[in-house]
Amino acid sequence: MTTTASVTRPGTTAPARSGATARLAALGRAELTLLLRSRAALVTALLVPAVTAFSMRGMVKGLDLGGTGLSIATVLLPGSLGLALFFSVYSNLVGVYVTRRESLVLKRLRTGEVRDWEIFAGGALPALMLALVQCVLLIVGLTVVLDAPAPAAPHLVVLGLLVGVAMLVAAGALTAAVTRTAESAQLTFLPFWLLSMVGSGMFVPRGVLPGVAGDISAWLPFSPVMDLLQGGWTGGLGGLDQIRLLLAALAWTGVAALGVRQWFRWGPRS
Amino acid sequence: MNAVIETIGLKRSYRGFEAVRGIDFTVARGELFALLGTNGAGKTSTLELLEGQDVPTGGSVRVLGHDPFHDRGKVRHRIGVMLQEGGFPPELTVLETVRMWAGCTTGARPVDEALELTSLSGRRAVRVKQLSGGERRRLDLALALLGRPEVLFLDEPTTGLDAQSRRDTWDLIRELKAQGTTVLLTTHYLEEAEQLADRLAIMHQGLIATTGRVADVVAERPSRISFELPRDRFLGELPPLAAMGVTRHSDEGGTVRLETRDLQRTATELLSWAHHAGVTLHALDARSASLEEAFMEIAKGFEDFGNPGNHGDPGDPGRHGTTKSTGSPGNHGTTRSPGNHGTIRTTANTRTTASTGNGETR
Numbered sequence: 063m064t065t066t067a068s069v070t071r072p073g074t075t076a077p078a079r080s081g082a083t084a085r086l087a088a089l090g091r092a093e094l095t096l097l098l099r100s101r102a103a104l105v106t107a108l109l110v111p112a113v114t115a116f117s118m119r120g121m122v123k124g125l126d127l128g129g130t131g132l133s134i135a136t137v138l139l140p141g142s143l144g145l146a147l148f149f150s151v152y153s154n155l156v157g158v159y160v161t162r163r164e165s166l167v168l169k170r171l172r173t174g175e176v177r178d179w180e181i182f183a184g185g186a187l188p189a190l191m192l193a194l195v196q197c198v199l200l201i202v203g204l205t206v207v208l209d210a211p212a213p214a215a216p217h218l219v220v221l222g223l224l225v226g227v228a229m230l231v232a233a234g235a236l237t238a239a240v241t242r243t244a245e246s247a248q249l250t251f252l253p254f255w256l257l258s259m260v261g262s263g264m265f266v267p268r269g270v271l272p273g274v275a276g277d278i279s280a281w282l283p284f285s286p287v288m289d290l291l292q293g294g295w296t297g298g299l300g301g302l303d304q305i306r307l308l309l310a311a312l313a314w315t316g317v318a319a320l321g322v323r324q325w326f327r328w329g330p331r332s
Numbered sequence: 333m334n335a336v337i338e339t340i341g342l343k344r345s346y347r348g349f350e351a352v353r354g355i356d357f358t359v360a361r362g363e364l365f366a367l368l369g370t371n372g373a374g375k376t377s378t379l380e381l382l383e384g385q386d387v388p389t390g391g392s393v394r395v396l397g398h399d400p401f402h403d404r405g406k407v408r409h410r411i412g413v414m415l416q417e418g419g420f421p422p423e424l425t426v427l428e429t430v431r432m433w434a435g436c437t438t439g440a441r442p443v444d445e446a447l448e449l450t451s452l453s454g455r456r457a458v459r460v461k462q463l464s465g466g467e468r469r470r471l472d473l474a475l476a477l478l479g480r481p482e483v484l485f486l487d488e489p490t491t492g493l494d495a496q497s498r499r500d501t502w503d504l505i506r507e508l509k510a511q512g513t514t515v516l517l518t519t520h521y522l523e524e525a526e527q528l529a530d531r532l533a534i535m536h537q538g539l540i541a542t543t544g545r546v547a548d549v550v551a552e553r554p555s556r557i558s559f560e561l562p563r564d565r566f567l568g569e570l571p572p573l574a575a576m577g578v579t580r581h582s583d584e585g586g587t588v589r590l591e592t593r594d595l596q597r598t599a600t601e602l603l604s605w606a607h608h609a610g611v612t613l614h615a616l617d618a619r620s621a622s623l624e625e626a627f628m629e630i631a632k633g634f635e636d637f638g639n640p641g642n643h644g645d646p647g648d649p650g651r652h653g654t655t656k657s658t659g660s661p662g663n664h665g666t667t668r669s670p671g672n673h674g675t676i677r678t679t680a681n682t683r684t685t686a687s688t689g690n691g692e693t694r
Contacts, residue, residue: 088435092424099423166419170472173383173413175479176436 085176089184093158097188103157107150107192115142115200116207118265125270131296135210137267140222140291142200144264144284147226150193151186153251155234158185160247163238169329182322186231197223214297218304222290225311229287232318239326258284263292283314334361336483336514337382341391344377351377353538354391359531364505364515366525369535370631375518376416378535379487382516383413395483409438412481416488416518418472422461426452429460430474437479449504450474451497465492473501477508484508486517490524502527522623534630541630546623553621553629554579555595557602559613560586569609576601587615595620 097104115138122137162168162185171181201219204210213219233254241250259265261275262284271279279285286307293299299307337359344352352374359365367375381388384400384407393399398406420429430447434440447453450470455463463471469492476484489505490498498521505528509515519525525532526546533543542549561567567583570576577594592598599618606613 085436088432091435092421092428092432095428096421096423162419162421165422166415166417167421168419169385170415170419170475171436172385173415174433174436174475175408175438 082177082180085180086184086187089171089176089180090187093185094188094191097192103154107154107189108196111142111146111149111196112200112203114145115204118142119208121265125266127267127270131298132267132269132292133210135204135208136292136295138208139201139204139210139295140288141264142204143197143219143223143291144226144258144262144288146196146200147193147223147230148255148258148264150196151189151227152230152234152237153255154189154192155186155231156237156241156251157244157247158189159235159238160241161244163328164244164330166329172328182231182235186234190227190231193223193227211295213294215294215299217294218290218299219294221304221308222287222294225290225308225315226284226287229283229311229315229318232315232322233283235322235326236318239322242331254283257282261285263288267292283311283318286311286314335359335394336361336363336396337365337516338394339378339382339391340393342378342381342388342393343390344374344381344386345389350389351538352381352388355533355535355538355540357533357540357543359514359516361514362509362512363530364509364517364528366529366532367516367518367535368522368525368532368627369518372537373535374538375535376487377538379485379516379518383411383485384408409479410481411483411485412476412479414469414472414476414484414486414489416491418468418475420460420468420471423459425457425459426463426471427456429471430478433475434478439480440478441480446474446478449477451500466494466497469493470497470501473504481513483514483516486515488518488520491520498524522627526623534627536630542626549626550621550623553626554591554593555598555618555620557590557592557595557599557616557618559588559602559616561588561613562611565609565611571601571605 118138118141119134122134122141125137127133127137159168159182168181172178176184205212234251237250237254238247241247261271261279261282262268263279264284268276268279268285268288289299290304290307290311293304293307335358337357339358340356341354342352342356343350343354355374355378357365367378369375380386381393382395382400384395384404387401395407396410400407400411424432426447427443430443434443434446440446444453447456450473452467452470452474455467460468460471469489473486473489476486486505490501493501502524505515505517509528515528517524517528529546531543531545532549533540534549535541542552561583563586567581567588573581573590576590577592577598578590579593580591582589590598590602595618602613605611
């Protein structure tokens, strides 16, 4: 330990505070390094959504879409995007947050200048990049394979992806809050994932769900996101509906964020 | 007084268990303050409140004039923290870990400098999971130093370090202190506190049992002299013990133990008596109290009295700052076991018999 001169300079004029952008970049870079070193997580997040999307094709073909105004493409495209978000953002982040918490990384980070939301956001950055790449690939790939039309309202696709991602980051943190160990993180993401797959129109369009189930499904957290994405391709959403769906998605995101604030613990439970 | 850290009646409870039960202390700028205590004494709980990791259940805490929890934005960039157990992603290398932390730190030192300071330059490409426990502690210290903090919180900074690394870390801490950094550290090693601390507090069961400069805390304890009298000599032949400054004595199996608050006077009287009487004192041992003795006495005293509630005040004021003992500086850093602390708890001036003949060895 060669202690050089000027080990510290307390009392000198304070340098500019580190900015949120710099902190997010530093956290995101470290997290990306970790993601790239974790082959299993990377493969799951990259391949599974693509494989599932193409294998869903057969199932969607068998659906009776008469009267819903939907086609195979307008069911499959939003569905595969939703699925991709769930894999690369939601289930991925539940694992990331729980693992970092249990290995005391979050507790250590919290002793520094990083703000709480930056810890979540920084940790989510690589997952968001992954999701973005996947969505682009899926949209291009499926459009070519299915000879699908371009989205009628592309802004709704972008909007849907943005609020979808925000909701799933918050939901991931909330799920991590109730997950005790890294092992159980491989199960605790299932309930919300299954509920959304079945009820929010990722596999089966909500339009074909029977009466009461259809009504209930409208109130599920991820349904407004899927409706926005679907509306992006069909172009069948009015201005008021767009705002209503957006607000509903944001409200659910807010609820999840409040839950995180209330229940998320930064260190392992003793 | 330029208080950098100030707590008043600080309390912290977890689910009904009161880990910190109302403590007061201040740390001045540039001071090194050590929190000592047994496991579970409340050191880490206290430190976490100072670091702003949690809200106190009672009382108040100020760091650099701010509430470290609610005003963390005003405090964090001026402090450096080393937790008792740091968390780092195991798959990142040392360099990547420090670089990440530097990106989150205002006015961070160059990464190379931080690694150099903690002797980790040669381990930069090694993944955290492959580091030894001591290297991990030094990595944690490197992160704490990154922002050139005004105040440094170190929770057991040298636990798990080998002797050489420990000395290196002490040198580094001394150097930081010399440059004006205020340091608050907890430690299990009494020698560490004796070496580094300007002032210290010994915590026990959530309270501060005693606090002050190392010399003051030690001066509260009596010095001791022990020797063996030849078989044909008796304790009664010595000059009057009270006049020699002896406060307590015992004589068992020919081994005489004396306690005094004026070691030089008692020793001088004893040796001149022996000289004039032509007596050879075997196994002669004279020494000032050590911090370890003070520590053991507090820990043991609290245990024995069961309820420490009435020991919360840090000693009677009259005893503080009294340095009657001329205390030889030479014995600092010795880690002798007090061994016979069973005898020193009874009130002064009563005659006690030493517990056993082999009391001095352990």
